[in-house]
Amino acid sequence: MLLLSLLRGRLRPHRGTIVAILGLQLVQALGLLYLPTINADIVDNGIRHGDTGYILGQGSLMLAAAAVQIGSAIWSVYLGARVAMDVGHELRGAMFKRVRGFSVREVSHFTTPSLITRTTNDVQQVQQLVFTTLTVLFTAPFIGVGGLVLAMRQDVPLSVVPAVAIPVLIITTALVISRMTPPSRAMQDRIDTAGHLMREQITGVRVIRAFRRDHHEQERFAAANTDLMTAALRVGRWQAFFGATAVLVANLAAVAVIALGADRLGGGDLRPGVLIAFLGYLELILSAVMFGRTVFMQAPRARVSAGRIVQVLNTRPTIHDPAAPTRLVTPAGRVDVKDVSFRYPGAENPVLRTVNLIAKPGQTTGIVGSTGSGKTTLINLIARLLDADDGAVLIDGVDIRDMDRSALTNTVCLVTQRAYLFSGTIGSNLRYGNPDADDDELWRALEIAQARDFVNAMPAGLNTPVGQGGGTVSGGQRQLLAIARALVAKPRIYLFDDAFSALDNATDAALRAALAEHLGDATQVIVSQRVATIRAADHITVLDRGRVDAAGTHEELITGSRVYAEIVKSQEMR
Numbered sequence: 001m002l003l004l005s006l007l008r009g010r011l012r013p014h015r016g017t018i019v020a021i022l023g024l025q026l027v028q029a030l031g032l033l034y035l036p037t038i039n040a041d042i043v044d045n046g047i048r049h050g051d052t053g054y055i056l057g058q059g060s061l062m063l064a065a066a067a068v069q070i071g072s073a074i075w076s077v078y079l080g081a082r083v084a085m086d087v088g089h090e091l092r093g094a095m096f097k098r099v100r101g102f103s104v105r106e107v108s109h110f111t112t113p114s115l116i117t118r119t120t121n122d123v124q125q126v127q128q129l130v131f132t133t134l135t136v137l138f139t140a141p142f143i144g145v146g147g148l149v150l151a152m153r154q155d156v157p158l159s160v161v162p163a164v165a166i167p168v169l170i171i172t173t174a175l176v177i178s179r180m181t182p183p184s185r186a187m188q189d190r191i192d193t194a195g196h197l198m199r200e201q202i203t204g205v206r207v208i209r210a211f212r213r214d215h216h217e218q219e220r221f222a223a224a225n226t227d228l229m230t231a232a233l234r235v236g237r238w239q240a241f242f243g244a245t246a247v248l249v250a251n252l253a254a255v256a257v258i259a260l261g262a263d264r265l266g267g268g269d270l271r272p273g274v275l276i277a278f279l280g281y282l283e284l285i286l287s288a289v290m291f292g293r294t295v296f297m298q299a300p301r302a303r304v305s306a307g308r309i310v311q312v313l314n315t316r317p318t319i320h321d322p323a324a325p326t327r328l329v330t331p332a333g334r335v336d337v338k339d340v341s342f343r344y345p346g347a348e349n350p351v352l353r354t355v356n357l358i359a360k361p362g363q364t365t366g367i368v369g370s371t372g373s374g375k376t377t378l379i380n381l382i383a384r385l386l387d388a389d390d391g392a393v394l395i396d397g398v399d400i401r402d403m404d405r406s407a408l409t410n411t412v413c414l415v416t417q418r419a420y421l422f423s424g425t426i427g428s429n430l431r432y433g434n435p436d437a438d439d440d441e442l443w444r445a446l447e448i449a450q451a452r453d454f455v456n457a458m459p460a461g462l463n464t465p466v467g468q469g470g471g472t473v474s475g476g477q478r479q480l481l482a483i484a485r486a487l488v489a490k491p492r493i494y495l496f497d498d499a500f501s502a503l504d505n506a507t508d509a510a511l512r513a514a515l516a517e518h519l520g521d522a523t524q525v526i527v528s529q530r531v532a533t534i535r536a537a538d539h540i541t542v543l544d545r546g547r548v549d550a551a552g553t554h555e556e557l558i559t560g561s562r563v564y565a566e567i568v569k570s571q572e573m574r
């Protein structure tokens with residue numbers, strides 16, 4: 001049902017092509033069905049009477065029928081492949097669009113590797129089924145029913161053989177399909193697990209080496225790989241059983257026809273041409289049933305895949321654009337966090353409880369707090385990567401849930417601790433948020449971000465290639481490039497979430513001085529565990545276990561907040 005509902009709307013635009021496929025397959029089937037009759041005619045009327053002219057005439061007819069049949073088969077397969085690829089293309093696009101709209105919540109619910117498998121492998125399964133179905137679904141019944149009728153026209157008593165063989169094949173098909181669905185589901189899930197482990201082990205390779213856990217990780221992957229193989233083997237065993245029974249039934253049927261026919265051939269009750277034609281039709285009927293079975297063989301896996309695709313497509317992102325968004329024409333960039341509370345799904349306690357914070361244009365607002373106090377969660381709420389359960393985040397007095405998300409992205413730029421660079425060049429990464437920026441703007445941003453010198457020292461400067469994830473530059477350099485990228489985008493509000501953590505103290509200080517000098521009336525929110533990074537901020541909010549412990553300037557907090565004073569003390573002692 002899921003498969004049908006997934007495909008119905010997507011096949012509708014291809015109705016015309018599907019009708020053309022149907023017509024071509026009808027021609028193909030007629031061609032195929034005509035061949036054994038001509039064959040019988042050649043044997044009984046040409047060869048038996050030694051009439052070479054007749055044989056050549058009928059032979060030419062046979063050639064023409066074969067040519068028409070092959071031509072229409074090629075054309076219908078081509079059209080079927082086009083439709084299947086279009087459906088796959090459309091499905092992948094729909095999946096990608098939906099996943100792009102997912103917030104952190106939905107992505108962590110499905111997990112990244114599973115979303116990748118669903119968009120690639122699962123869509124491929126459905127696409128394959130559409131192709132096979134369009135290629136054989138019409139041909140198989142045409143040939144099956146037509147072959148049966150023509151076989152009976154040749155000889156009624158011999159028709160008992162296909163009358164027994166066909167139900168046997170249908171029953172085994174039904175049996176195998178019912179058995180194949182559970183291992184097919186297990187197989188798709190285990191592809192996810194193997195992908196998940198692979199990703200984890202590649203990303204965490206240095207930790208694995210540092211702790212000498214290679215052997216342990218190898219075993220973990222080997223176990224997942226074996227699980228996948230076991231499920232695949234179970235599916236494969238049923239497929240093999242399926243293939244073997246089909247060949248067995250086909251051969252037994254042929255033997256039965258020859259055995260039954262041979263007797264009557266001797267008695268002159270049956271002409272040799274009729275027996276040959278009957279064998280030809282039997283082969284056609286059984287091959288039609290086998291073609292049909294291929295579709296049903298692929299169906300269980302495609303059905304499971306369709307379910308996994310529909311799960312993603314039916315998941316409404318928790319964060320979405322309002323129907324009538326409020327537009328900020330020239331945003332000033334004031335941020336008001338008002339009584340915000342937030343709890344991660346499944347977690348017992350809220351991570352943030354009635355948090356209040358104001359960040360003003362032209363000022364630097366620091367957020368400090370111990371590990372796990374909720375700083376990143378708060379920043380993610382301001383960037384609308386998450387939505388608050390209670391309270392609201394306002395920009396220039398407008399609730400960000402009432403704003404268009406692309407407008408919000410132009411106003412707010414988040415620089416995370418784990419800076420991500422895309423494969424391309426330094427220049428293409430810097431232009432990510434502002435494709436029209438010229439080289440001068442890039443160099444200016446690099447200068448403010450304290451990255452000019454090292455980019456200058458690179459052999460190709462801005463054209464220096466960067467690997468996916470930014471693996472070709474150091475962690476600190478990656479952070480500086482991510483800061484420069486934000487500067488090139490020129491948002492009104494900068495959110496730096498521990499974005500200076502990999503920098504040495506001197507670079508950190510120089511960067512903050514340059515930001516203060518060049519960002520003018522933009523709003524800066526800086527999250528840091530390092531007091532030195534936020535001590536000069538105009539206003540500092542101290543978070544403690546999800547609550548605002550205190551807020552003020554460094555001097556005010558030293559005396560006014562025990563939590564802040566402890567953080568300062570702990571860092572002075574280092």
Ligand SMILES: Nc1ncnc2c1ncn2[C@@H]1O[C@H](COP(=O)(O)OP(=O)(O)OP(=O)(O)O)[C@@H](O)[C@H]1O
Nearest residue numbers: 108344347351369370371372373374375376377378
């Ligand atoms: N995706 C998530 N699902 C469930 N809980 C989460 C999730 N992300 C964070 N948390 C929990 O929320 C709490 C606050 O996390 P958060 O990352 O906001 O803290 P933080 O102050 O930024 O910490 P750090 O300084 O270590 O970066 C932590 O206890 C964490 O376990």
